[in-house]
Every structure is written in structure tokens, then in C-alpha cells.
Amino acid sequence: MMLSADDMTALWVTVQLAAVSTGLLLLLATPLAWWLAHTRWRGRALIEALVTLPLVLPPTVLGFYLLLLLGPQGAVGGFLERIGVGHLAFSFSGLVVGSMVYSLPFVVQPLHNAFAATGSRVLEAAATLRAASLDRFLTISLPLARRGYLTAAVLAFAHTLGEFGVIIMLGGNIPGETRVASIAIYNHVEAMDYAAAHALALILVVLSLSLLTLVYALNRRLRIVGVTG
Amino acid sequence: MMLSADDMTALWVTVQLAAVSTGLLLLLATPLAWWLAHTRWRGRALIEALVTLPLVLPPTVLGFYLLLLLGPQGAVGGFLERIGVGHLAFSFSGLVVGSMVYSLPFVVQPLHNAFAATGSRVLEAAATLRAASLDRFLTISLPLARRGYLTAAVLAFAHTLGEFGVIIMLGGNIPGETRVASIAIYNHVEAMDYAAAHALALILVVLSLSLLTLVYALNRRLRIVGVTG
Amino acid sequence: ADIRVAVAANFSATLHALAVPYKAATGYQLIVSPGATGALYSQIVNGAPFDVFLAADKLRPQKLEEQGLAVVGSVFVYALGVPVLWSPVAGRVDDQGAVLTQGQFRHLAIAEPRTAPYGAAAQEILQALGLWDTLERQGQLVRGSSVAQTHSQIASGAAELGFVALSQVRTGQGISGSYWLPDPALYAPLAQAAVLLRRASANSQARHFLHWLQHDPQAQRIIEAAGYRRA
Amino acid sequence: MSIDARFRLRQGEFLLDVDLSLPGEGVTVIFGASGAGKSTLLRCVAGLEQATAGALSVNGVVWQREAFFLPVHQRALGVVFQEPSLFPHLNGAGNLRYGLKRTPVHERRISWDDVVQLLGIGPVLQQYPHTMSGGERQRIALGRALLASPRLLLLDEPLAALDDARKAEILPFLEQLRDHFSVPMLYVTHSLREVARLADSLVLLEAGKVRAHGPLQAMLSRLDLPLALVEDAGVVIEAVVAEHDAQWHLSRLEFSGGSLWVTRSSEPLGAAVRCRVLARDVSLALERNENSSIVNLLQAEVVEVAAADFPAHLLVKLDAGGTIILSRITRQSQARIHIFPGKRFWVQIKSVALLR
Amino acid sequence: MSIDARFRLRQGEFLLDVDLSLPGEGVTVIFGASGAGKSTLLRCVAGLEQATAGALSVNGVVWQREAFFLPVHQRALGVVFQEPSLFPHLNGAGNLRYGLKRTPVHERRISWDDVVQLLGIGPVLQQYPHTMSGGERQRIALGRALLASPRLLLLDEPLAALDDARKAEILPFLEQLRDHFSVPMLYVTHSLREVARLADSLVLLEAGKVRAHGPLQAMLSRLDLPLALVEDAGVVIEAVVAEHDAQWHLSRLEFSGGSLWVTRSSEPLGAAVRCRVLARDVSLALERNENSSIVNLLQAEVVEVAAADFPAHLLVKLDAGGTIILSRITRQSQARIHIFPGKRFWVQIKSVALLR
């Protein structure tokens, strides 16, 4: 099965987008999930609900609002424009931001659960062994939340691969920059080129399946213990 | 803020769809997640990857394939047609199936994690107290996986609220039957009726936010303990 | 030497067909970004880097012109869409459209009338035939968000027939399945308009392309062969 | 009536390899150093180690044999794990009820009130496990196992986290289970006091293998086992209540080798009781000495003299009319009053613990 | 040098309310029934209960006072929790290294090899906690705390899961920590043997309050505390090595009330040692009796006679030249040889445990 050069590019952009936004999201969601798992603040429920919110809007509509926000006339985009960074619409960076917003709940939730399940006992033990809080986090909480990170990464990555609505609205289907595989498939379908659409979809599926299987198999191999040890 | 009667109907269909598909999904995903958490079969990684797959395809494309499968000429739709149930394309039941397929990973993953985190010790204790395996599952695993169920339900519910691609392809946007809020908002945006779009989006967001906040707050209230007890 | 074209999804295949001879003739490369007309409009309003907009309607180009986002006076109709009632199954649709009144189908697919011009045309046709209310009431009308989706719904066999664009079903070998071309009197013309966007006002290549699209005979031939009518 | 167990189980470097025939009633104590395989053995008996090659029958009922493996929940077991595995989502009462609810009414033999009162867990019934103290958790775990009215109890250091006073309350309850309800127990403990109190037979594990096993008295009086060397070494004597002395609150116990005065027993005359005589509480004298606070004097013949753990000490095995008694003396005493096999002495017993 | 601790903490029904001034060196044993608040007290000292109202200073350094609260990781503590909280994702060596790595090199005073060898954890260094036995886990937890070279050790029943032989190896190591590295310890245990061996002072908790506290000897010889009633009750005598007897492998200890022969001590002449005399090992006689295996005889005067836990028994407090000794006798003996305050007796001590 041969892919057109355009489709190859789209696939490559997709993989970059998924990797970058998943990576950044894991970084950014970690403190949020940690805070959610440990705070006793009564308003926590509202924050938890807010995190889930990106799921509630149809992706194109979310994309539309993000476009309004990140575009040159938007609050964020306008600000970035003024400080010389440039607004985020129709750029790869914009897509990264959009994907991150949209995948936020898939990352925060598993991490939150994983941090909550770790329990305080091992952290207390670490504190008595002279580990300060960041140290405890890095050496105890993080490794014990491995399964949560795996889930978060897999869901965010896969979700970004298949994302369409936010991306087409915010990214604008520009070849080589914001045209990802899902949009390329859409283009083929719109152009009634079903064969090309099927081919690209199949490749996406096969690639993802191999990657995910590999990840899960490795995880099994590396699996050490349950949390209760 | 006034909603049109059409939008009200769409909102109601949305809520029904989200509730029914989330409920069914929790039921069906439970044995799968349980099996994944406990099997030592080497092929498990492949199944885990397959579960994640619905995320990888763009929703409209997934919807298209589901349409092929569930329509009168599809394997499933054709079979249902022959036994007199009728095929599933353009019907509420079809939407339920579609949403379930699409939300599968969000439900299986948190449940899987929750079951895996429970550990074998309490289950062993229950077995020595004359509890057979189903009994152990219902009285120990299930309550200890509460947090996982909450996450699964919230993600699946919210995701179905916002779902668009699969639903419009598979459901055909029939008022009162398969027209959901996300399609209505999308149409308002496309038709440049931004006021109506904002209104409906706002209502969806406010409703979801209240519901989710309530759920999370109740969960906090009911929260008893971590798993480590 | 690149011209960035935002194009209504239904015309994207035709535009690709046009890009080849255009590049051969001028050396200019078209960068094609297909999308729903409404979405493209929103993107242009929010600063999308397109030079030329080929819309599926006349409304959006005109609005852009009014808003000062497009070069005044550059709007022109580059093609007229032709709706067709189509089924992939031979013999299901008769050449008078009587199948619509005989009701031998469970689902009739159309594009969303509010957002897709072909959907609006389909609605007008059905209303002219006095069938709209009945079909609507009986839940037989299936709406895709774009005419491409409508085509997919029919092609998958899930909807027995529906109104699509002639450009979607006409191939070099003619039209497979069965179809009915409604009388153009039954619906308002589906004018698809192009416009030069403001950021390209000084872009001579973009101007050249629009001129070529409007006046070049080869371009006209390709557009007609694809299933559109001339403006 | 016997428990026949044969298991072979490898876990990493560790290999459990046992073939035991244990009495099907009474308490069998499993004794051994940390890491010897005690908990693993109990897990095999409970059926929690599925991979085990082996066979197990409990009082005639086969629980495991070649391809056959009775699932854990069908074995009428009560297990107290070394680390209490309470259900974190149930409070104290909920944990206690868990096994009780699953026990058919006609099989219930152990009363809720007895358990709650004897274990002193009334105050924590409404608490969730994470708010309980270590000892409270362990008592709930014990109560939970008992309330399922098991036919075999597997107890892995059930009293390790408890203070002596609490232990003293619980031990008689376990004895009652053993005697009145004839529930056999496999009991892991490091406490020789609990051994003496409860055990009818004893298994000594070393690195996954059985070093020795047999009836309690025989095991305790063997000078070749490490049991004789510990500070609390001593023998257990089975005797009969022969006399009660109301004035001094004493009871006289009779056994083959004579009689002993102990703290007043609540048992009636003629009842069989058990008392413990520690080797270090036993001194030997050439003559009878009445002017001492030591009240218990027996005559016995030296059977064996062996080295103890310290070079200063010796262990002396004596036969008092058929009953074996151990004494720990110094080498100096041996030289001074000439202690050697065959010679008869007055055995002075400073203190006798009445166990039952 | 002192540890001043004042805490008030409510947890559900339970209220911990203590105000203690403890010696800033040596071992303070916290003693009390299950649920008395021992673990909670240690958690307060460690700083793991943040909500605590109170104040804490350790040898002059303030750890907590009104608004000030030194974070746990800045308190140079070693804690062994009642239920070992090993890190499940690290193997034995990883767990041991955790605190060690975080201790500045110049503060490291405890050697890896000593810890591994004395705790006998060499074989499990590569194992992960879920594959370790209960006792192995507890030893790793102890080693982990020690290797962080703490300036204060909080030990919550650190030896509860261990066999006597293993305990006997670990106790001297803890003594060494106390003496050579002057690490003060708060030590929770239910074992009077560990109390006698290690404790310099003793806190008796009851339902969250301090029932009594003070130096070990004073506490052990008080007949009004429940300590005197348990089976293992007895006193601890501080003495000096006065003579070694190579022939009999004995050493003679001298103290204010006389001298005692014990198993040969490895300490040099003149060294201060500690030995334990259990009340039940002490008998009283009117005359000196040489023809017995009992080698230790002292003269002492009865100070007090009190009821014991059983009506048959009495506790007698004696003064041997300034050293207090307890004896558990029967009422019958009291009547027979007339034991009452002021009268002098020969105190026969069957066995003396040399503790240090």
C-alpha cells in the first residue's frame, strides 16, 4: 500500500503532535493531579469538574472557542502577538495547546487516581528518612504512580492521534504544518477518495496497535508490584 | 436565555444517550477490565491495545466504519435486520452502540487500574471467609474500585455529551431521535448563529459543571479510605 | 510561488484537478486547505493565513468583503452546484424522482440545510414537491453535517438514497447507480463564490489564479466535467 | 483424626518442602526463625498458594490431591494473617460480620457477644481500619476469623501486637475453642509462653524443612533441639487437681512424679490441668529444706546433663516418677553438689505456672 | 539534655493529652495497653500529626512550638513503624539506601555492613518487599531507619515479629547505638524483657494519658503499678564486675546490697553492668542453705508486702543494702515463715539474667 507524500507528511505531523502534547501534558497535569489528590480544600470538586469540561463541548465548537481565544484578536493570542511571540492559531504550537486542552481530563484523572491510591504511609516513611517533599514526590509518588502515567500517556496519545474537530478548527488544515492524519483522512473522504482514506486509516490503526501493544507488553515486563507491597 | 424547542429536545436526547451508554458501558467493561487486571495470559497486551483503538481513528471515520457495520448491509446490522430487530443506523440504539465503542477506553482503563490496585491480600482474606469469587468481586473489589468507577463514569458521560463525529455520521441528526446537543451547537456555529451556539454551549457547560461538581462533592463526602486502610 | 487556497470541501477534489494544469502552465503551486465553508470563514476572521477563499456559497465571501477581510470587488461565482437525488443501487431512483412520493425507502439523506448549500437545495426541492413535512415528521430525513457526509451515509448503504452533489457522483465513466436530476426551477441556484483575501491583496499570483479560474477555458472545462455548471 | 500435608513450593531462592502428619485436633504450633517458611506453610494449607505441588487432607476430607484442589472459600477455614488484612471499606462490625454472614446458621457455634467482649473490641466496632491501633486491627482480624466458625484455624502470630494483659484474656478463649468446639489450630508464634500454654504438638521448621515435630512434652524435653536453649525453656506437666486450699488460695496438682502447689485453680477436683515448669526456675538440692519460701519439692533422678547456650550453664534432665523435668544450673553448682546421671536430688521449684 | 513534649490531639473518641519531660539520652520505653496511644505519641514526636497542639524540644532544639513546626524531613529521626512501610518499588537494598543517601557523609555513623550482618538481611537485599517474610520486612525497616544515622530513634515494636534468637542478636546492637552513638530512643514494646534490657526510663500510658513515668528502677519496684503484676515482673540492678571465674565461666557482680554470680560477662573488671532479677525467681529463706543449686544468696529486709494479681500470691519488696528487690511468694509461705515488714531474710535468687 502506497501513501502519497502528503499523507506521509500528515502522519509525521500527527506523531509529532501526539508526542509533544502528551509529553507536555504529563508534565503540566502532574502538579494539578497531585494537588487534587492531596488538598482538603472544599472547592476541589469544582476544579475537578472544570478539568473534565473540555470533553463536554463538541470538539469543533471547543476548537472554535479556542480559535477565538488564541487567535490574533483573542485574549491569549493577542497578548502573545503583542509580546512578539505571535498568536497561536494555525500553527503547530496552537495545535499543541488545543490538543492539550482537549486531552486534559484523560491525563489528570488517571494521575489523580494513582496519587490518591498511593496512600500516605510510604510518604510518611520517606519523610522520616530525610526526604523533602519534592524528593518524596520524585522518588516515591512518581514511581508508584507508574500505571497511572501509562494510562494517561496512552489515552492522551491515542486521543490526539484521532483528534479532528479541535485541530481542523484551530489548525486550519495547512499541509506540513497543521494537517494531521485525521484531517488527511477527512480530506480524502470529502474528496470521495475512499481508497486513500481507508489506506491511511488502516496505517494509523496498524501503527497505533503495534505501538500500544509494545507499550503494554513492556509495562507487563517491567511491572514490579502492586502498591500494597 | 431562551432555548428553542428543538434545542431543548436535543439536550434531552443528549442526556438520555449519555446516561444509557455510560450505564451499559460500565456494565460491559467491568468483566473486561477485571479480566485484564487478573489474567496472566501473554496476549493481554494486544487486547489492551485493541481497547484503546477507538480513540485512534477520527470520529467521523470511526462513525463511517460503524455505519458500514451496523447498517442494513453490515455484518451486525444485517443480522439484526434478519432476526427482526432492525439495523442500527440512524437510530437511538445505534447511537448508544457508537458512543459505547468510542468511550470504551475511558471506561476500561480506570477500572483496570482500580482492580489492579486493590491487591490480592483483601481478596485472599475474603476467600478464607467463605466468599466465592463473584461474592468477593461484589463485596470487595467493587467497593474498593469506587474511585475508578467514578472516573470511568464521568469520562464516558462527559465524552458522550460532547461527542459529535461518530454521532452525526451514525445517527443522521434526526430531530427528537438522534439529534443531540453537540450537533445542534455545531449547526448554530456553521450557520453563523453565534448567539444560539453560545447559549446552548453555555447551558451544556453549566449543566455539566453543576452535575460534575455535585458528583465529585458527593464522592468526597462518601469517601471513606484509601485502599491501604 | 505558493498560493494558499481555502476551499469548500465539496470542491476540493476539483481544485486538485485544476492545480495540475495550473502549475504546468504557470509554475505556481496551490496549497489546498479544504474545510467546511463556515469553519473556513471563522478561521479567516481569526487570521488564518489564506490567500484565496473558494466558498460553497456566496454569503461568506460577501460577508468577508463587507468586513474588510477581502479585497472589495473580488467576489465572483466560480461554479454552480448541481444537486442530484442518488442511490448506488441501480433502478432504485427513477429519472422522474417518483421514488420520493412512492416512499419505498426508510431513510433519505440530505446535508444539513442550515449549513450546507446542497442541504438547503434539497429542502427547497422537497418542499416544492410537498414532501418535506411528511418526511420530516416521520423521521425519515437523515442529515449529514456536510454533503460529503451525506454521500458517505448513502454509499454505506445505511440510507437508501439522498441528495448529493453531482460532482460527487459523476466520474469519468459516468454515474454509477441510479439518479434523478431535479429541475433547476425547484431550487435557488447553488452559487459557489470565490474571493481574494485581504492579506493577498498585493499578491499578484493569487490574483492571477483567480483570474485564471474565472476565465480560462481549460479551467471551465475541468469544472464542468466535475459536475458543476457554469456561472 | 489427622491433618496430612505434603507440599513442595519454590519461591525465588526459597523452597518449602514438607511432609507432615499432624494431629487432627488440638493446637499444633509452628515454630521457627524468621524466614523459615511458617507463613508460607499456612498459605499452602489455606489453599492460597495454588502452584503448590502436594496433597492435603484434613480429618479425612481431601482438600488437595494431584489434580484436585478445593477452592479456598469451600475450605471451612479461619485465617489470621501475620499482617491484618482488614477490609478498608468496612468498619469493625462490618469486618466481623463478613464471615459470619456467609456461615450457614446451623454451623454458627461462636457467639458475637463472646468474641466482642473477650477481644475487647466493642469500642472500635464503628471505626474504620485506618483509624484503629495496631493491636485493635489484629483483634478485629482474629474476631473476624473466629466468627466464621471455622473447622480449622490458621493463626499467624495472632497475638504478637498485644500486651500481656490482653493476651492473658484471649488465650483462654482460644483454649475453649480448641476444647469445647474441637477446632484444630495451626498456630505460628515466637513466644514459648504461648507454645506452653496452647500447644499439643510442635513443628520446628528450619529453612523450609521440618527439623523435628512431635507431641509438646517430648519436644520440650529434648536437649538436642534449640528449644531447650532459650531463656524460657522448660517442660509442661499434665496433672490432675487433687486438693483445693481455701485458706492460701492454692491448689495441689498430682502427677506421676508427685504433687505441686499452684495458684488456686478454678477447675473442680479431678480435672486435668497443665502447668509449666521453666528450667531456670528449677534448682536442685541435696537435702529437703523447709525453711524457704519455695513450697514445691519433688524427688527426681538425673537422666542427662548437657551443655547449654552459655558455657557457665548446664541443662539437666530429670525423671520425677516418670515425669521429665528440666533444670538449668551453673557448672559451678554441678561441681559443688556433684550432679551427674543416676543421682537423686530434691528438686526445688520456685514457681509453677498453672496453664489450664 | 532532655526531650520535652507536650501534645493534645483528638482523633475521634480518642484524646492524647501528654506533657512529658524525658531524658535526652538512653532508652525511654513507652508502655501501655493496646489503644493506649503509644503509636499516636510517636507520630506526634515525629511530626506526622500536623494538627497537634503542643510543643516539642529535643535536647535543646525546638521542633515544635505554637506557630513553629519543623517539617518531618528536617528532624534527624529514625522511625520504625508498627507495620513496616517499606517502599514497594525498591528492593531490600534500595530501601536501606533510601535514608543513607540522604544523610550527609559526615553525619553517617552507622555502617552498612554492621547493619546488614546484625540484622541478618543479607539474603533478602535483592528481594522486593512483597516477597519478604514478616520478620524480614521488619528487619529491613529497622535497618533503613538506622542507616539514616538518626539523632533520635522512634521504634514502635520493632522486634515484635522476630524470634528470640534474632532478638538476642539485635538487642545488643541497639544498646550500642544508645551507648556509643548516644542516640536516644523512644521505644514502644509490650515485652518486659525488652524493657528490662534496654530501658533507662519508662512511660506508662493509659487511655491517652500518662499514668506514671520515671527512671526504670523506680518504676519497676513500685508495687502500685500494673508493671509489678505481670508474670515477668522484677527489678533491674546496676552493678559492677568484681571478679571473673575462669573455671566456672562465671562473673561476680558487686552492688550496694552484696554480690551476685552470673554467667561470665565479657566486660572487664570494674565495668558497669545491668542484671535483671525476676520477682518469681526470688525466694526467701530463714537460714542460709548451701546444699542447693542456688548460688546467689543475699541478706535483705522486708520493706513492703502487697497483694499480687492472684489471691494466692503476695509481692514482697525487700531492701538489700539499698538495692530494692521484689519477690513473688505465696500467702502460704508468708504464713509459714512469717514474712512481714522489718524482718530480715536470706534472699535466694535462682537465676539472674545479665543484661549488659
Ligand SMILES: Nc1ncnc2c1ncn2[C@@H]1O[C@H](COP(=O)(O)OP(=O)(O)OP(=O)(O)O)[C@@H](O)[C@H]1O
Ligand atoms: N518470591 C520470592 N522470592 C524470593 N524469596 C521469597 C519469595 N517469596 C518468599 N520468599 C522467601 O521465603 C521465605 C519464607 O517466607 P515466610 O513468610 O514463610 O517466612 P516466615 O517463616 O513466616 O517468617 P517470619 O517469621 O519472618 O514471618 C522468606 O525467607 C522469604 O524471603
Ligand SMILES: Nc1ncnc2c1ncn2[C@@H]1O[C@H](COP(=O)(O)OP(=O)(O)OP(=O)(O)O)[C@@H](O)[C@H]1O
Ligand atoms: N480517627 C480516629 N477515630 C477514632 N479513634 C481513633 C482514630 N484514630 C485513632 N483512634 C484511636 O486512638 C487510639 C490510640 O491509637 P494508637 O495507635 O496510638 O494505640 P497504641 O497504643 O499504639 O495501640 P497498639 O498497641 O494496639 O498499637 C486507638 O484506640 C484508636 O482506636
Ligand SMILES: [Mg+2]
Ligand atoms: Mg511469617
Ligand SMILES: [Mg+2]
Ligand atoms: Mg500502636
